[in-house]
Amino acid sequence: MLIVAKNFVYLQIVIVAGWLIFYYSLRTDKRTAIGAYPLIIMSALTVILFFSPAYIVMSAAFFLFPIVACRNRNQLLIVMLIGMLATPAFQTQLAAGGLWLFTWSLQSTLGLGGLVALLATRKDQATDRSALNISLVLFLTLVILIAARGSAISNWTRLITSLICTYGIPAYVIGVCIKSASGRQTLLTTLAGLGSMLGAVLAYESRVHWPLYVSLDDKYGFSGSGTVVKFRAGVMRAYGPMDESTNAGFTLVMMFAAALACGAIFRRGGFRYLVPAVIALGVAAPQSRGALIGAGVVILAYAFYRFGASGLGKASMVLAPLAAIYYARKSAAGTLANADAEGTSDYRSQLFTRGVQEFWHHPIAGDELGRVYARLEDLRQGEGIIDFVNTYLYFALAAGSIGLAVFCVVLFLPVGQLLGRRRALLSDPAAGAYAAFVFATLLACSVMLIFTSIQQRPMILLLALAGTAATIRLARGKPQGTRSSSPRSVGNLPVTEM
Numbered sequence: 001m002l003i004v005a006k007n008f009v010y011l012q013i014v015i016v017a018g019w020l021i022f023y024y025s026l027r028t029d030k031r032t033a034i035g036a037y038p039l040i041i042m043s044a045l046t047v048i049l050f051f052s053p054a055y056i057v058m059s060a061a062f063f064l065f066p067i068v069a070c071r072n073r074n075q076l077l078i079v080m081l082i083g084m085l086a087t088p089a090f091q092t093q094l095a096a097g098g099l100w101l102f103t104w105s106l107q108s109t110l111g112l113g114g115l116v117a118l119l120a121t122r123k124d125q126a127t128d129r130s131a132l133n134i135s136l137v138l139f140l141t142l143v144i145l146i147a148a149r150g151s152a153i154s155n156w157t158r159l160i161t162s163l164i165c166t167y168g169i170p171a172y173v174i175g176v177c178i179k180s181a182s183g184r185q186t187l188l189t190t191l192a193g194l195g196s197m198l199g200a201v202l203a204y205e206s207r208v209h210w211p212l213y214v215s216l217d218d219k220y221g222f223s224g225s226g227t228v229v230k231f232r233a234g235v236m237r238a239y240g241p242m243d244e245s246t247n248a249g250f251t252l253v254m255m256f257a258a259a260l261a262c263g264a265i266f267r268r269g270g271f272r273y274l275v276p277a278v279i280a281l282g283v284a285a286p287q288s289r290g291a292l293i294g295a296g297v298v299i300l301a302y303a304f305y306r307f308g309a310s311g312l313g314k315a316s317m318v319l320a321p322l323a324a325i326y327y328a329r330k331s332a333a334g335t336l337a338n339a340d341a342e343g344t345s346d347y348r349s350q351l352f353t354r355g356v357q358e359f360w361h362h363p364i365a366g367d368e369l370g371r372v373y374a375r376l377e378d379l380r381q382g383e384g385i386i387d388f389v390n391t392y393l394y395f396a397l398a399a400g401s402i403g404l405a406v407f408c409v410v411l412f413l414p415v416g417q418l419l420g421r422r423r424a425l426l427s428d429p430a431a432g433a434y435a436a437f438v439f440a441t442l443l444a445c446s447v448m449l450i451f452t453s454i455q456q457r458p459m460i461l462l463l464a465l466a467g468t469a470a471t472i473r474l475a476r477g478k479p480q481g482t483r484s485s486s487p488r489s490v491g492n493l494p495v496t497e498m
Contacts, residue, residue: 003215004050004051004215004216004219005050007050007212007213007214007215008046008047008050008051010204010210010212011046011050011201011212011213012043012046014197014200014201014204014212015039015042015043015046015197015200015201016039016043017200018196018197018198018199018200018201018278019036019038019039019042019193019196019197021196021200021274021275021278022192022193022196022197022275022278023036023039023193024271025266025267025271025272025274025275026265026266026267027265027266027267028267030265034189034193034265037075037078038078038082038189038190038193038194039193039197041069041078041079041082042082042086042194042197044065044069045062045065045082045083045086045087048061048062048065049087049088049213049216050216050219054220055090055092055220055221058106058220059106059109062083062087062106062109062110062113063109063110063112063113064113065079065083065110065113066079066080066083066110066113066114066116066117067113067116067117067120070117070121071121072121072122072124073118073121073122073123073124073176073177073180073183074177074182074183074186076114076117076118076121076173076177077174077177077178077183077186077187077190078186078190079110079114079117080110080111080114080170080173080174080177081174081187081190081191081194081461082190082194083107083110083114084107084110084111084170084174084457084460084461085194085198085251085457085458085461086194086197086198086240086241087106087107087110087241088106088213088216088241088242088243089105089106089107089242089243089456089457090105090106090216090220090222091103091104091105091106092104092105101158101162102158102159102161102162103162104162104165105166105456107166107170107457107460108165108166108169108170110170111165111169111170111173112165112169114169114170114173115169115172115173118173118176118177124179124180124182124183130179130471131467131470131471133171133172133175133463133464133466133467134409134413134467135409135410135411135413135414135463135466135467136167136168136171136172136175136463136464136466136467138406138409138410139167139407139410139459139463140163140164140167140168141406142395142399142403142406142407142410143163143167144159144160144163145399145403146369146395146398146399146403147159147163148160149368149369149398150368150369150370166456167456167459167460167463170460170464171460171461171463171464171467172464174460174461174464175463175464175467175468178464178465178468179468179471181430181431181473184430184434184468184472185262185430185434187258187434188258188261188262188433188434188437189262189265191254191255191258191259192255192258192259192262192275192279194255195252195255195256195258195259195275195278195279195282196259196275196278196279198240198241198248198251198252198255198279198282199252199255199278199279199280199281199282199283199285200278200282201238201240201241201282202238202239202240202248202252202281202282202285202286203238203278203281203282203285205236205238205239205240205285206235206236206237206238206285206286209231209235209236210236211229211236211238211239211240212240213240213241214229230244230245232287233287235287237285237286237287237288238285238286239286242457243456245286245287245288246286246288246290246291246452246455247455247457247458248282248285248286248288249283249285249286249288249290249291249292249294250288250290250291250294250445250448250452250455250458251455251457251458252279252282252283252286252291253283253291253294253295253298253441253444253445253448254441254444254445254458254461254462255279255282256276256279256280256283256295256298257298257302257437257440257441257444258437259275259276259279260276260298260299260302260437260440261302261433261434261436261437261440262433263276264429264433280295283295288451288452289451290447290448290450290451290452291448292326293447293448293451294444294445294447294448295444296319296323297440297443297444297447298440298441298443298444299315299318299319299440300312300315300316300319301436301439301440301443301444302315302436302437302439302440303315305418305422305435305436305439305440306426306432306433306436344389347379347381347387347389348389348390348451350379351376351379351387351388351389351390351393352390352393354376354378354379355376355390355393355396355397356393358372358375358376358397359393359396359397359400362400363400363401364400364401364402365399365400365402365403366395366396366397366398366399366400366402366403367397367398369398372397372398373386387453388453389451389452389453390449390450390451390452390453391407391449391450391452391453391454392404392407392408392449392450394453394454395407410463410466411442411445411446411449411466412442412446413466413469414438414442414465414466414467414469414470415439415442415443415446415469417469417470418435418438418439418442418469419439421435421470421472422435424474425472425474427474428474431472431473431474434468434472435469435472438465438466438468438469441462441465442462442465442466445458445462
């Protein structure tokens with residue numbers, strides 16, 4: 001208990017420090033509008049995590065929290081984002097009468113509570129038109145078919161229930177909350193503030209080699225869950241509340257994109273770049289090359305969407321020397337320091353080579369995962385797993401060309417929709433900034449998924465964002481080509497009371 005309390009105190013200090021960096025980087029007239037609600041929610045959930053007497057009590061608290069704490073959908077969105085992205089993904093095995101049902105996560109519990117809260121809160125009058133989230137439907141259909149393949153029909157209900165509760169319900173709740181302009185702005189500011197807090201946490205963990213959340217595994221009996229603290233070049237690969245370091249880097253990239261998109265609410269000068277810089281430290285702390293590449297893609301894609309070819313050229317000129325310095329330092333570090341990274345690259349190369357070989361055995365519809373794993377037994381790692389560190393290859397093997405094409409539609413259909421509406425969306429600065437954020441996030445994640453498997457919790461947010469690509473509506477009554485003159489906007493982005 002003493003270790004848990006000690007970790008909590010240090011964690012809370014770092015969280016508050018990260019929030020203060022965000023808060024005091026805001027323009028003075030925006031601080032009151034944004035308030036401290038995200039910090040309060042982050043702190044409250046941290047208290048629940050560290051001081052619940054038992055796991056079942058913590059689960060009950062996570063279910064009730066959005067119902068009790070949220071008076072409107074903006075507040076519900078904040079709770080869902082923090083609960084999904086900034087709490088450990090504890091999983092339990094649900095059983096009834098000795099019969100195993102499925103794996104259940106803490107975030108699934110939060111999603112159910114969020115669904116109840118969504119039904120209880122009032123709809124924002126200025127919401128976008130309703131439309132089917134094609135990306136979410138296609139993704140759920142794809143993963144359900146893969147999971148059910150080769151399984152008894154009696155098991156299908158359990159699989160469908162598990163996957164809908166894991167991905168469908170949380171993505172639906174978040175998607176509904178961002179159908180309004182105020183919801184989208186709340187999303188951006190929350191992700192930026194949360195990124196500042198998590199960036200500080202990851203940077204601190206990496207600096208002192210101390211995983212602040214690891215004591216929770218022992219507290220709730222998850223010490224055998226497979227959590228491993230990894231080092232690279234003598235430095236801890238920080239992961240904070242995420243499952244592991246790659247997941248942490250993946251998540252921070254999305255928050256980095258949000259910080260760029262809501263930059264107009266920050267003070268002028270260096271303060272405008274302070275929060276993105278803190279989040280960038282968080283992106284670097286896990287030492288995931290995929291995340292670093294993703295951050296670079298965010299900068300390039302965001303600059304292109306907002307400012308066209310000239311913006312892309314300027315961003316490239318900034319990134320080129322940074323990339324050169326990074327690779328020069330890696331080369332100077334020597335073989336011993338880069339041994340772990342080279343081992344990871346070798347495994348990815350072997351996986352791709354063997355995966356392509358297996359793909360051509362069943363190129364149309366793939367094969368049952370059990371048989372795929374059996375044929376790839378030679379790739380089993382020392383951790384006892386065959387790690388599909390290439391999401392596209394995973395879908396190609398499990399569902400063939402058809403499944404791979406469907407997954408590409410999930411990611412790139414929204415990108416095409418945003419490109420098609422680019423000129424119209426940029427006529428409204430608020431809509432244009434959000435669209436650029438979604439565009440950059442989708443492209444960055446599509447690149448990062450080449451280097452990793454599906455990251456469950458970031459994928460929930462990604463699916464929710466994809467559903468808004470075709471439904472973003474310009475400000476009412478504002479002709480295209482004019483700037484918003486709403487008294488509730490600052491810079492070019494509206495800020496709504498929370």
